[in-house]
Amino acid sequence: MDLSLSGAALDYRDELRDWVAATLPVGWRDVPVGIGDDAAYVAMRRDWGTMLHEGGWLAPHWPAACGGRGLGVDAQLAFLDVLVAAGAPEPMNTNGMSIFAPALMAFGTDDQRARYLGPMLAHDDIWCQGFSEPGAGSDLGGLTTRAIPDGDGFVVSGQKVWTSYALFAQRCYLMVRVTGVPDGVTMVVLHMDRPGVTVRPLRNLTGSSEFCEVFLDDVTVDADDIVGEIGDGWRVATYALARERSTGLAQRALQLSRELELMNARLHAGGHDGAALVGAFVRSRAVDSTVRRVLATIAEGAEPGMLAPVAKVLWSEGHQAQLATLVEIAGPEVTAAGDGWADWLRALLFSRAETIYGGTSEIQRNLIAKSLGLPSDRG
Amino acid sequence: MTTPLDQLTDAQTELVALARRIAQEELRPRAAEWDRRAEFPEEQFQLLRKAGLTALTVPVEYGGRGLGTFEACLVLEELAAGCLASAMTIQMQVNGPPRVIARIGTDQQREEYLPRVADGSVCFSIAMTEPQAGSDGTALQTTLSPHGDGFLLNGEKCHITGALRSDAFLVFCRAPDTTGPDGIGAVLIDRDVEGMAPIETEEKMGGRAIAEGIMRFTDVPVRADQVVLMPRKGSRDGARFLVRQFNPERCGNAAMAVGLARAALEDAVAYVKERQQFGRAIVEFQGPQWKIADMATAIDGARLLLWRAARTDVEGFPGIRETAMAKLAANEAAVMVTSEALQLLGHKGYLTRYPMERYVRDAFGLGIGGGTTGILRNMVAGEVTGVRVSQRRS
Incomplete structure (x- = not known):
């Protein structure tokens, strides 16, 4: 497995590094995920996405016909490395670009790719994911949002939950169950401005509301917004979820090492002994290496398989442990959120979501167990 | 099953029953409101005062009940299982400065403050x-x-x-x-x-x-x-006393950590029995079962260490080694149990609509106040090895 960058990716990386150094506003550097006022945070990430798009830097590994540069996946790794090293935020559409877009390229129509990928890259359309439901979280196959055939399209009713940034989204890739079709699970594109779509923010542990409930009450979905075949949605979703576990969370995972450097510097500045961070350092190197192996595997045209859930578990649980260690060292300075520690406190609280979203740690372990050939617990 | 290790007297059992009833009926329903408002839970404090809980450890001759660290821990665990903030209003009275006044204060100081601590008219x-x-x-x-x-x-x-x-x-x-x-x-x-x-x-x-x-x-x-x-x-007498006088408070802190963890475990158990995924309650899966087992074991282990510590109470101050071990175990149990319970509840655990996220936030603070878990480890190591190394740069 070759973890090094190709010549084209190296050139791309060097140019991007110079561009980011000259372009990224100082106030946007090292803003932890999920920080602060949601609208302002979303605006920052959206503007950053637009700037990257206008500079021609987004999705370098996408085909040129889809708006990319036609480079290898190693260029995407270079993209992530540059952003992480600069402390840059994730572009707002990371979710759509890294999870849904690959599925659209694999299962969608030319017309759908032409309509959606450009505005997604330009950040004219923000995308959210309509998978989880109150009764279908880890058991996604238990979804009950119904799509009743109506002419060439559907009328959709149901409820989605844990829908990140739905309040700010124009489009949603939505899993529904089409009535009258065996199994019937189907992936569709939902236009969030259609009548019958109601979004309610859910206040969470951090005090912010990035996760939302989405209520669908007789919402129309057009026939040309069905992605793949009717009843084949599970295959589309599985493909998308595999991308979420592998590339979708890569920037956050690679960010772990940088956060640790910042944490160490912050502790030293406060006169604290950072020796207890050694364990966190070891974990962060393991996360970094595993994420790079995942991307290298994809670059070779293979599926990462067990490596993707391994990376998710290592990163999400490692991040929680890293931040818990910070609290042990700096104590009340962190929990009282004083003297510049507020961002760290919020990161600590937000990290509790990281072992839940994108598939809980328990589900990741099931996937690992399945890859190892262990018997299923599902009976 | 009750063993000699966790046996209570009839009076202690009655005390637990009283605290549990108040905690579950009066404190728990309003805990989220006080947290959201970030205001001292005055109504709850008045309720606890009227129930005589501010008087628990005040000597009888000053109007108190003359009970010790052990009974205070029993009460604080119950109160914290209903509302940590309300428990904290009692903690400072039963395990805080009034204990110091009773132990080494002058007669005048005792007469001035302790009756008022007992009746709840002064908070320390x-x-x-x-x-x-x-x-x-x-x-x-x-x-x-x-x-x-x-x-x-x-x-x-x-x-x-x-x-x-x-x-x-x-x-x-x-x-x-x-x-x-x-x-x-x-x-x-x-x-x-x-x-x-x-x-x-x-x-x-x-x-x-x-x-x-x-x-x-x-x-x-x-x-x-x-x-x-x-x-x-x-x-250096003052410094030595400073270390010892923290022990009742540390035991109280540990008791609240155990109570908080217990509340999280009870909520999680109810949820895994109710929540259906893959066609059955998630309690039937081995993963959640192991989490529940680890959580319950951590809580019981911490409680037993705490009760041992509280029972070493000599002249109002439990032993250093036993107390440090108990607080360390209880604080880490609280963080682990609340975090795992949040994980079991999934996104419901993460939302402010449910109490679990508050349990998680509360748990971290208990591991900092009254001696961080890091400092407690230093203390335990010093007691075990007999080598007490100053952390101060020489």
């Missing part, structure tokens, strides 16, 4: 931590200087739990021209005295209803009869 906080003296408690700089017949107090204190509501404070200070463990003492200060700046507060992650205060003293006059422990240059 302890003013120990300073900006540069947290885990390194003997680095405190607040100074008590002779002045006429009395003294002047100068300095700054922070992270004073419940400061906004308290009527009186036990303030740790030092004699002039002393450093480190040399020359430490303590005085009693009423709120709003001359020279004391208005108390400021800090927002915090958990225990939000019980504000953390910042107090600044500028030439605050202190009478000789307000001195509980005279700071004397050349004496």
Whole structure:
């Protein structure tokens, strides 16, 4: 497995590094995920996405016909490395670009790719994911949002939950169950401005509301917004979820090492002994290496398989442990959120979501167990 | 099953039943509201006061019930299982400065304060931590200087739990021209005295209803009869006492951690039995079962260590080694159990609509206040090896 960058990716990386150094506003550097006022945070990430798009830097590994540069996946790794090293935020559409877009390229129509990928890259359309439901979280196959055939399209009713940034989204890739079709699970594109779509923010542990409930009450979905075949949605979703576990969370995972450097510097500045961070350092190197192996595997045209859930578990649980260690060292300075520690406190609280979203740690372990050939617990 | 290790007397059983009833019927339904408002839960405190819980450890001759650390722990676990903030209102009275006054205060100090602690008409906080003296408690700089017949107090204190509501404070200070463990003492200060700046507060992650205060003293006059422990240059008695007097509070902290963890476990157990995924309740899966087993084991282990510590109570102060072990185990159990319980509840655990996220926020603070888990490890290691290494740079 070759973890090094190709010549084209190296050139791309060097140019991007110079561009980011000259372009990224100082106030946007090292803003932890999920920080602060949601609208302002979303605006920052959206503007950053637009700037990257206008500079021609987004999705370098996408085909040129889809708006990319036609480079290898190693260029995407270079993209992530540059952003992480600069402390840059994730572009707002990371979710759509890294999870849904690959599925659209694999299962969608030319017309759908032409309509959606450009505005997604330009950040004219923000995308959210309509998978989880109150009764279908880890058991996604238990979804009950119904799509009743109506002419060439559907009328959709149901409820989605844990829908990140739905309040700010124009489009949603939505899993529904089409009535009258065996199994019937189907992936569709939902236009969030259609009548019958109601979004309610859910206040969470951090005090912010990035996760939302989405209520669908007789919402129309057009026939040309069905992605793949009717009843084949599970295959589309599985493909998308595999991308979420592998590339979708890569920037956050690679960010772990940088956060640790910042944490160490912050502790030293406060006169604290950072020796207890050694364990966190070891974990962060393991996360970094595993994420790079995942991307290298994809670059070779293979599926990462067990490596993707391994990376998710290592990163999400490692991040929680890293931040818990910070609290042990700096104590009340962190929990009282004083003297510049507020961002760290919020990161600590937000990290509790990281072992839940994108598939809980328990589900990741099931996937690992399945890859190892262990018997299923599902009976 | 009850064993000799966890046997209670009839009176203790009755006390637990009383605290549990109040906690579940009166405290728990309103816990989220106090947390959201970040206000002292006055109504709850009044309820607990009327139930006689502020009088638990006050000696009988001063109007109290004369009970010890063990009974205080039994009550605090129950209260914290309903509402941590409400439990904290009692913790400072039953395990805080009044214990010090009862043990080493003058008769005049006992008569002045203890009956009022017992009837709940005076609330105490302890003013120990300073900006540069947290885990390194003997680095405190607040100074008590002779002045006429009395003294002047100068300095700054922070992270004073419940400061906004308290009527009186036990303030740790030092004699002039002393450093480190040399020359430490303590005085009693009423709120709003001359020279004391208005108390400021800090927002915090958990225990939000019980504000953390910042107090600044500028030439605050202190009478000789307000001195509980005279700071004397050349004496380390104050520093030794400072370490010991924390033990009841540490036991109380551990009890609240156990109670908080228990509440999280009970909520999680109810949820995994109710939540259906893959066609069955998720309690039927091995993964959640193992989590539940680890959580329950951590709670029971911490409680047994705590009860051992509380039963070493000699003259009002439990043993250092036993107390440090108990608080360490309980604090780590609380963080682990609440975190795993949140994980079991999935996104419901993460939302403010449900209490689990509050349990998680509250748990972290318990592992910091009254001695961080790191400092506790140092203490346990010192007790086990007999080698007590100063963490201070020489």
